[in-house]
Amino acid sequence: MKLVNVHAAQTTLSQLLADVENGEDVVITRYGVPIARLTPLAKKPIGREPGVLRAHPAWRAFAYDPKVFTPMTGEEPEAEGWM
Incomplete structure (x- = not known):
């Protein structure tokens, strides 16, 4: 879990969103309070693999x-x- 203050969150929002996409939780704090x-x-x-259903009996x-x-x-x- 990453702790970030409000100012840092505003200036690095794109990077924080990339971190969240990679599975990391980000907590934004104000004066040390989450x-x-x-x-x-x-x-x-x-991901899907083409042709997987061909093995199905039907x-x-x-x-x-x-x-x-x-x-x-x-x-x-x-x-x-x-009619």
Whole structure:
């Protein structure tokens, strides 16, 4: 935990925010009395690896069907219950 007085916090705010992003807590003091604490709001996002879901069993059974994206003809909406 880093203790910083108000004047130093005003002049080095960018550096203090970088320290907070790196996981350090910063306490701002006035006349030696703690008045505020800077802490990170959220953890850094977890990195993703492309292709990880390919190992999932449901993905192995996936088959692309181009008919899914073709427009419906005149009778198909009624047959599907859309009208």
